[in-house]
Amino acid sequence: MTHQYNRRHALKLLAAGLTALALPKAAVLAASTATVKKPIPASGEPLPVIGLGTWRTFNVGSDPQLLAERARVVDAFFQHGGGLIDSSPMYGSAPDVIGYALKRLGKPDTLFSAEKVWSPAGGTTREQVGELARRWGVETFDLVQIHNLTDWREHLAALRELKAAGKIRYIGITTSHGRRHAEFEQVMASEEIDFAQLTYNITHREAERRLLPLARERGIAVIANRPYDGGNLIKGLKRRGKQVPQWAVEECGCKTWADFLLKFIVSHPAVHCAIPATTRVEHLNENMRAGHSPMPSAVCRERMARTIETL
Amino acid sequence: MSDWSSYRLQDLIPFTQEVYLRLLQRVSEDTWPLQIALLVLGLAAFALALAHRNRLALIFLAPAWICSGLVFHLQHYAELNWAAPYLGLAFLAQGVILSLLGLTGVGIDRQKSFGNLPALIGLSSVLIGVVAYPLIAPLAGFSWMQAESFGVHADPTALTTLGFCLVVLRRTALWLASIIPLSGALLSGLTLLALALPWASALLGMLGVILTALVWKTVASARGVSDGS
Numbered sequence A: 001m002t003h004q005y006n007r008r009h010a011l012k013l014l015a016a017g018l019t020a021l022a023l024p025k026a027a028v029l030a031a032s033t034a035t036v037k038k039p040i041p042a043s044g045e046p047l048p049v050i051g052l053g054t055w056r057t058f059n060v061g062s063d064p065q066l067l068a069e070r071a072r073v074v075d076a077f078f079q080h081g082g083g084l085i086d087s088s089p090m091y092g093s094a095p096d097v098i099g100y101a102l103k104r105l106g107k108p109d110t111l112f113s114a115e116k117v118w119s120p121a122g123g124t125t126r127e128q129v130g131e132l133a134r135r136w137g138v139e140t141f142d143l144v145q146i147h148n149l150t151d152w153r154e155h156l157a158a159l160r161e162l163k164a165a166g167k168i169r170y171i172g173i174t175t176s177h178g179r180r181h182a183e184f185e186q187v188m189a190s191e192e193i194d195f196a197q198l199t200y201n202i203t204h205r206e207a208e209r210r211l212l213p214l215a216r217e218r219g220i221a222v223i224a225n226r227p228y229d230g231g232n233l234i235k236g237l238k239r240r241g242k243q244v245p246q247w248a249v250e251e252c253g254c255k256t257w258a259d260f261l262l263k264f265i266v267s268h269p270a271v272h273c274a275i276p277a278t279t280r281v282e283h284l285n286e287n288m289r290a291g292h293s294p295m296p297s298a299v300c301r302e303r304m305a306r307t308i309e310t311l
Numbered sequence B: 001m002s003d004w005s006s007y008r009l010q011d012l013i014p015f016t017q018e019v020y021l022r023l024l025q026r027v028s029e030d031t032w033p034l035q036i037a038l039l040v041l042g043l044a045a046f047a048l049a050l051a052h053r054n055r056l057a058l059i060f061l062a063p064a065w066i067c068s069g070l071v072f073h074l075q076h077y078a079e080l081n082w083a084a085p086y087l088g089l090a091f092l093a094q095g096v097i098l099s100l101l102g103l104t105g106v107g108i109d110r111q112k113s114f115g116n117l118p119a120l121i122g123l124s125s126v127l128i129g130v131v132a133y134p135l136i137a138p139l140a141g142f143s144w145m146q147a148e149s150f151g152v153h154a155d156p157t158a159l160t161t162l163g164f165c166l167v168v169l170r171r172t173a174l175w176l177a178s179i180i181p182l183s184g185a186l187l188s189g190l191t192l193l194a195l196a197l198p199w200a201s202a203l204l205g206m207l208g209v210i211l212t213a214l215v216w217k218t219v220a221s222a223r224g225v226s227d228g229s
C-alpha cells in the first residue's frame, strides 16, 4: 500500500467518522446544496449518491479529441465532489480512458474507484485486478465487483484474499436488465459481500421486491446501474419537451428530468449510489445536481412513478 | 426473464455513434492520400474484370484487404471492439485467399457474357463499393473525412469484393471468397443499425441483394446455366 493510498484511506475513514457523528439514523437527506452522501454499511464511509458509469461512453480508444472531452467530464465530476467511477474490462478502452483522465487531473480524495472482474476466472482474478489497476494508474481499487456473476465462486475467493491483503477495500457483485435475480439473491443472502450493483430505475423496479430489502437486511450497499435505462428514459422525456410537473419542483426539489429520475432512485433507502454514464459535461452537471437535497419522500416517490407510468 | 431475450442490439455495441464516426475519420486522416491509389487499384481491377482477366483482377484485390485489415481493424478498431483483432486476421486471410485463387486459377468463371443477373449485380456492386460508397457519409451530412473508401475502410472493401466474386468466380470458390466479406459486412451493418447511422439499411439491403445473387449464381451453376460451365 502506498503512502498516498494510506493518506487517502485515512481521510476517507475520518470523513466517515465525522459523517456518522453528524448524521441522524436515516443518515442522509439533510437539506443542503451539497451532494448527499450515504454511509456504506460495511464501514460507515460516506459515498456521494451520484457516481459515473463508463459503458459505451468512455470507450474512445486513443482518439486525442475524445480523450480530452472525456477528461473534461471526469474533471466536472470531481468539481461536483463526485466519488464512484464504475468501469469494467468489458468496456473496451474505458479503463485506459479513466487512467488518462486521472493522470491529467490527479486523483482527488473523493475518488472511489470501482472495477470488475470478468470470466473466465481460471486463476486470473489477481491478474485481472492488477492489469486494471495499471490501466487506471492506481495502486489499488476501492471496490472490485464480479461482473454479471461470471465464475463468481472462484472470483469471490480470490477477491477475499485481495481484500484481506489490503489490495482492495470492498467486494461486490453485479447484474443488470433484471437478469439472474434468483442467483443474485442467493449470493447476497449467503456470501459476505459489501456491494451489489443492479438495474434499478423508475421504470424497472423489480429489485424493490426482494433484492433491495435483502440488501438492507444484510448490510450491503447498492449501486443502481442503467438509471436512465441506457439513455432512453431521459432522452425520451426531454424529446417530449414537457417541463417537470410543478408539484415535483415544490415537493421533491426536482427542477429537471435528470433530478426527477435520479432522485427517485437514490431516495430509495436501500440504494447508495446511481451511476449515470454520459459523454457531455452539461449532462454531467445536470446529473450531479440531482444528488443535492432535498430528496423525495416515500409518498412523493410513488407519485413520481405514477406520473411516468401515465406518460 | 431469459438472459438473451433481454439483450437489445445496442447492448452489444460497446461504443457510441460519435466514436464510430471519429474512427472513420481518423482512419481516413491516417491513410490519406492512400485512398486515391486504392481507388485507382479498384478501378483497374474493374477494368481487368471487364476484359475477362479474372485471375489478375482477384490478385489486384488482395492488397486492399491487407491494407484494410491492418489499418482499419488491427490499428484502429481493435482499440474499441474486442472482436476487431479477429476481424483483422480474417481480412488478412481474405487477402491470402484472393491471391491464391488468382494465382492458381481455381474456381475462375470463364464465361464471357455479363448479361446475367449475378454478373450485373456484381458489376454494380463493384462500382458502388469503389465510387459511390465514399459519397454516402458526405451526402448524409457528415464530413468528407468520414467518407469510407475501398481498401481502407472495411465495408466498401467487402462490398466491392463481393461484387467481383459474383463476376469472376464460381461454385465453391465463389463461396470461399465470399464468406469473409459477407459475414464482416453483415456484422458491420448490424453495428451501423445499432448506432443509428443512416446508411445501415443501405448496406444491409445491398448485402441482401448480393446474397440473393450468390444463391442465384450457385443454383444456375448447378443446373449448368449461364456460368460458362
Ligand SMILES: NC(=O)c1ccc[n+]([C@@H]2O[C@H](COP(=O)([O-])OP(=O)(O)OC[C@H]3O[C@@H](n4cnc5c(N)ncnc54)[C@H](OP(=O)(O)O)[C@@H]3O)[C@@H](O)[C@H]2O)c1
Binding pocket: A052, A053, A054, A055, A056, A057, A086, A087, A147, A148, A174, A175, A176, A197, A224, A225, A226, A227, A228, A229, A230, A231, A232, A234, A235, A238, A258, A275, A276, A277, A278, A279, A280, A282, A283, A284, A286, A287
Ligand atoms: N452488469 C453490469 O455491471 C452493468 C450493466 C449495465 C450498466 N452498468 C454500469 O452502469 C452505468 C450506467 O448504465 P448505462 O450507461 O448503460 O445507461 P444510463 O446511465 O442509464 O444511460 C446512459 C445514457 O444516458 C445519456 N444521458 C446521461 N445523462 C443525461 C442527461 N442529463 N440528459 C440526457 N441524456 C443523458 C447518455 O448520453 P450522453 O452521452 O448524450 O449524455 C447515455 O447515452 C454503465 O455506464 C456502467 O458503468 C453495469
